Amino acid sequence: MTLPGSPHLAYRGASLFIDGCAAASLAQRFGTPLYAYSRASMLESLADYQRALVGRDHLICYAMKANSNLAVLQAFAQAGCGFDIVSGGELERALAAGADPAKIVFSGVGKTRADMRRALEVGVMCFNVESEAELGVLSQVATAIGATANVSLRVNPDVDAGTHPYISTGLKGNKFGIAHEDAVANYVRAADMPGLRVVGIDCHIGSQITDSGPYLDALDRLLDLIEQVEARGIPIRHLDLGGGLGITYTDEAPPSAEALVRSLLERIDARGHGHRKIMFEPGRSLVGNAGVLVSEVLYMKPGREPNGDPAGAGKNFCIVDAAMNDLMRPAMYQAWMGIVACNLRDEPATLCDVVGPVCESGDWLGRERELAVHAGDFVAVLSAGAYGMTMASNYNTRGRAAEVMVCGDQAFLIRDRELPHELFSGEHLLPTA
Numbered sequence: 001m002t003l004p005g006s007p008h009l010a011y012r013g014a015s016l017f018i019d020g021c022a023a024a025s026l027a028q029r030f031g032t033p034l035y036a037y038s039r040a041s042m043l044e045s046l047a048d049y050q051r052a053l054v055g056r057d058h059l060i061c062y063a064m065k066a067n068s069n070l071a072v073l074q075a076f077a078q079a080g081c082g083f084d085i086v087s088g089g090e091l092e093r094a095l096a097a098g099a100d101p102a103k104i105v106f107s108g109v110g111k112t113r114a115d116m117r118r119a120l121e122v123g124v125m126c127f128n129v130e131s132e133a134e135l136g137v138l139s140q141v142a143t144a145i146g147a148t149a150n151v152s153l154r155v156n157p158d159v160d161a162g163t164h165p166y167i168s169t170g171l172k173g174n175k176f177g178i179a180h181e182d183a184v185a186n187y188v189r190a191a192d193m194p195g196l197r198v199v200g201i202d203c204h205i206g207s208q209i210t211d212s213g214p215y216l217d218a219l220d221r222l223l224d225l226i227e228q229v230e231a232r233g234i235p236i237r238h239l240d241l242g243g244g245l246g247i248t249y250t251d252e253a254p255p256s257a258e259a260l261v262r263s264l265l266e267r268i269d270a271r272g273h274g275h276r277k278i279m280f281e282p283g284r285s286l287v288g289n290a291g292v293l294v295s296e297v298l299y300m301k302p303g304r305e306p307n308g309d310p311a312g313a314g315k316n317f318c319i320v321d322a323a324m325n326d327l328m329r330p331a332m333y334q335a336w337m338g339i340v341a342c343n344l345r346d347e348p349a350t351l352c353d354v355v356g357p358v359c360e361s362g363d364w365l366g367r368e369r370e371l372a373v374h375a376g377d378f379v380a381v382l383s384a385g386a387y388g389m390t391m392a393s394n395y396n397t398r399g400r401a402a403e404v405m406v407c408g409d410q411a412f413l414i415r416d417r418e419l420p421h422e423l424f425s426g427e428h429l430l431p432t433a
């Protein structure tokens, strides 16, 4: 039996496997909470994009904020992938994992001068500039060190990606990108500024988008702009359509990356822009379904009998050792993520809320789930490969989880579990009298 999202996650008999490794064995060997990823699943997701782009000048830049473990970046870099970064820290990580700076694009609304300088020194491919003010600062930083910054303007095409407000980024009134109406004027300005070279245009309209419609709308808006900008004698070499393709958490049915890219290329060709370099910045769709968060059931806490009080009636809690600090998506976006037992029991399931040990009522991983588990069993939260570990915090002085990469029937520890003393090793007591 396979599970939603990835053929790399399946039951063999009663045991959940990630490729050739049993989830419960990984939990016993490495401890819990534990993030486990399938390398093959990640590379297949990348190949899905690449297949549609064969024979064209193109670059896939993995949006590494989705999962920035060095081993994940290394796998993608070796497969020819570039990276979309949003901070100086991500730049250092990408370099440490062996990324080619000439395949790095630098996005984000709040780049600091120090970040810009470092990115220019190592020679990133391009800055995705998000405001007029940023153009001015980038021009100053580049001229001060005698460099030239390649720039693409991130345009806000004002299309509704039909996704959660927190992860929708392409609508007016959003902090991201340069308004569509202001784009041409900004290109004209950028073309005249010292230290800058206009090379491209980009957009990123949101995340967990499950339909190609918003992409086609955004594409049309960008192609209109390219025509207007080039009519003013400013050539645009590349067209970067951002990331945002959704994955299957429950019953979503997003287009495959290959189908999405093919429909976009068809429109690009039909409008006579087929010669341009085409770029994408996928994050979630490369890694989301490739990972699970494995956790041990600590306690089963049965609900009290109704006792005349409907509010407190009979809610069962399954208390696990993973919490909102390990996986923020349910608490932050009310996201639904699948939760399954790592070993199926031949007994009736009970309806329960799966919650963590953190002292917040918002600390839940799943509500009203049917599970047949006992204390000591392991459960897996599915589709946890994206925006899982990268959003983890140390709230409640909880060390962050360990991470393993499954390669066939081998598993490699790719991040140590954080230990308590490491959590406060950078803190200082005040001098005593």
Ligand SMILES: *Cc1c(COP(=O)(O)O)cnc(C)c1O
Pocket: 063, 065, 066, 084, 086, 107, 108, 204, 206, 207, 208, 242, 243, 244, 245, 281, 282, 283, 284, 285
């Ligand atoms: C987050 C982000 C992405 C990736 O988004 P996904 O939904 O994970 O594909 C791409 N580009 C930019 C600029 C981003 O901020």
